[in-house]
Structure formats: C-alpha cells, structure tokens
Amino acid sequence: MIYPNVSDETSQLKAVILGTAKSNGPTPALEDAYDPKSRIHIANGTYPVEVDMVYEMQAVEAVLLKYDVKVYRPEILNDTNQIFTRDIGFVIDDFFFKANILPDREEEVKAIQYIIDQIPSNKVVQLPEACHVEGGDVMLYGDYLFVGTYRGDDYADYIIARTNMEAVKALQEFFPHKKVVSFDLRKSNTDPYENALHLDCCFQPVGKNKAILHKNGFLDPAEYEWLFNFFGKENVFEINKEEMYNMNSNIFSIAPNVVISEKNFTRLNTWLRDQGITVEEVPYAEIAKQEGLLRCSTLPLIREIK
Structure with missing residues (x-):
C-alpha cells in the first residue's frame, strides 16, 4: 500500500511519480498545442524530440535515486505526451486528488491508475466535474493552501486557464482547517511571456x-x-520575464536543503547556493519548450512527516 502524505513543497521527499517521455508521439499540429510556448516551437521547427527529452528525464531520475527516493513511472501509452504528471494529480496531507484534466488528456490518468490503486480508496478524491483543477496550481505551505486560478468571465476562452473558482471553493470546503488563498493569474493563449x-x-x-x-x-x-510580504523581502528571489519564460520558478525540492534545477539557471542557482541549498543541476531546456519544467513533471506522493 501507498499512504500519501504531503503538507508542503520542500520536506524530505520519499516517493514521487516522475513522468515519462517515452513514446511521446510526433510533433503536434499547431492547432493542437495546449500552450503558447509549444505553439512557438512548433511553428519554428524547434519542438523537442523524444530522444532528448528521455535523456533529460533520465538525469532527473538519477538525482532522485541518489537521494533514495522511491520513483514510480506511468505506464507507457503509445504516441502520448506523459511528461507532466503534476497536471493529472496531487496530494494534500494524506489525500490523493485526481485532477479534472483537459478531456484530451484523460488517458494520462489511466496510466497511473496502478499507483492510485495502491492508495486506500477512502484517501482518493475526485472533485465534482465542474471543479477544474490541475496540480501545478496547488501549492502547499503548512496550514496554507495557495491556489492559482483565473477569475475572468472569459475563462472558457483560455485553454491555458486550468483551475477555476469552483475548485478553489471545493478545496476550502474539503480543508476547513486550512487557510486557502487564491491568486488570479495572467493568461495568454498566444504570448508565453x-x-x-x-x-x-x-x-x-x-x-x-x-x-x-x-x-x-x-x-x-x-x-x-x-x-x-508573506515571505518577506529578504526571503524572496524575484525572477524577470525572461527567467519566467524559461521556467525558473519551476524547480523541484527534494528536501529543504536540496533542489533539482536546470543547469542554465545561473542567477537562481547562485542565489540558492548562497542560501545554503544544494543545487543538483540537470539539463531540462528541451522539455521547457513545452511550458513545463521540473515541478510540472513530478507528482510527490510522500514527504517525510516533520
């Protein structure tokens, strides 16, 4: 059995689902892109190829194994992008939430069903269909639950609006003891910046x-x-628009003092080391072309209870 437990983003990682780039499929048609960054690379002929993405994910798996993390992988679906497991599920405390994902991606959830089946059934949650939510919008910080959303009346016009206020309200009701704070995020179907x-x-x-x-x-x-102000000026590393485009905020913590980061994030990695944090650098620039990085491709199941 797997007994999920995650209450923050940085405690010692014990078990995680890492996505896979195997049998990733051909470059999508422009009209099938889910995000503006992928659209740019499809149009420019620079969309990442499978062999490079498999190599990058192997580098991440090697780091996780180095720190004795139990690594689960999805079952391989032919010609399907299964890199971004954070989209399809997330753990809050001891509950595993199945995300209400874009309909085109429901097969990805089935590919991790064998893992979900090992979790006690009373700890597996599927929110009502009207609640749109993906794990990239859910951030844990002890008693706080930070949730990204889009509150605009034109929500339905944005394929990149993934979590709605119905989901925020449902999480508030599910965790009445937590302080659920939502943030209205900037959305553009065409401009990744x-x-x-x-x-x-x-x-x-x-x-x-x-x-x-x-x-x-x-x-x-x-x-x-x-x-x-919640974190305080002395504790915040602000990234610029170019760094955001390159996904600098999407690193992944193995422990409070260990992170996996992209090797080209020079300014960020220097700052992290200055804070006493060990930075395990990996190549991930090809996967980043799909507007996702290290946090997006990992779904923590168990972090050590403090």
Whole structure:
C-alpha cells in the first residue's frame, strides 16, 4: 500500500511519480498545442524530440535515486505526451486528488491508475466535474493552501486557464482547517511571456521560508504584494520575464536543503547556493519548450512527516 502524505513543497521527499517521455508521439499540429510556448516551437521547427527529452528525464531520475527516493513511472501509452504528471494529480496531507484534466488528456490518468490503486480508496478524491483543477496550481505551505486560478468571465476562452473558482471553493470546503488563498493569474493563449500557465510558473516556496516569485504572473498587484510580504523581502528571489519564460520558478525540492534545477539557471542557482541549498543541476531546456519544467513533471506522493 501507498499512504500519501504531503503538507508542503520542500520536506524530505520519499516517493514521487516522475513522468515519462517515452513514446511521446510526433510533433503536434499547431492547432493542437495546449500552450503558447509549444505553439512557438512548433511553428519554428524547434519542438523537442523524444530522444532528448528521455535523456533529460533520465538525469532527473538519477538525482532522485541518489537521494533514495522511491520513483514510480506511468505506464507507457503509445504516441502520448506523459511528461507532466503534476497536471493529472496531487496530494494534500494524506489525500490523493485526481485532477479534472483537459478531456484530451484523460488517458494520462489511466496510466497511473496502478499507483492510485495502491492508495486506500477512502484517501482518493475526485472533485465534482465542474471543479477544474490541475496540480501545478496547488501549492502547499503548512496550514496554507495557495491556489492559482483565473477569475475572468472569459475563462472558457483560455485553454491555458486550468483551475477555476469552483475548485478553489471545493478545496476550502474539503480543508476547513486550512487557510486557502487564491491568486488570479495572467493568461495568454498566444504570448508565453504574458502567460502563467499554472501558479508554479510564477511562484514556488523553496528551503524553509523562502520563495521564488514573478510579479507579472499575477493579475492583481495586491495579491502579489500579499504573497511577497508573506515571505518577506529578504526571503524572496524575484525572477524577470525572461527567467519566467524559461521556467525558473519551476524547480523541484527534494528536501529543504536540496533542489533539482536546470543547469542554465545561473542567477537562481547562485542565489540558492548562497542560501545554503544544494543545487543538483540537470539539463531540462528541451522539455521547457513545452511550458513545463521540473515541478510540472513530478507528482510527490510522500514527504517525510516533520
């Protein structure tokens, strides 16, 4: 059996589902792209190829195994992109939530069903169909639950709007003891520099009390200021628009003092080391072309109880 337990983003990782790039399928047609960054690379002929993405994910798996993390992988679906497991599920405390994913991606959930079947059935949750939510928008910080959303009346017009206020309300009801704070994110179907696909594209806690933040990802300046003040100026690493585009906020913590980061994130990795954090650098620039990085492709199941 698997007994899920995750209450924050940085405690010692014990078990995780890492996506797979095997049998990833051909380059999508432009009209089938799920995000603006993929669209640009499809149009430019620079969309990543399977062999490069498999290599990058092997580098991540090697780091996880180095730190004695139990690594689960999805079953392989032919010609299907299964890299971003964070989209299809997430754990809050001891509950595993199946995400209400884009209909085209429901097969991806079936590919991890063999793992979900090992979790006690009373700990597996599927929110009502009207509640749209993906794991990239759900951030845990002890008693707080930070949730990215899009509140605009034109929500349905954005394929990159993945979590709605119905889901935020459902999580508030499910966890009445938690402080659920939602953030209205900037969305663009066409410009990746103006699109926060998920909350983890513009924010992530790191270490014990620090955070990576990108101001432009938030539509409401007051909500950004609240989050900035919550962590405090001395504990915040602000990334610029180019760094956001390259997914600098989407690193992945193995422990409070260990992170996996992309090897080209020079400014961020230097800052992390200055904070006493060990940075395990991996190549991940090809996968980043799909507007997702290390947090997106990992689904933590168990972090050590403090």
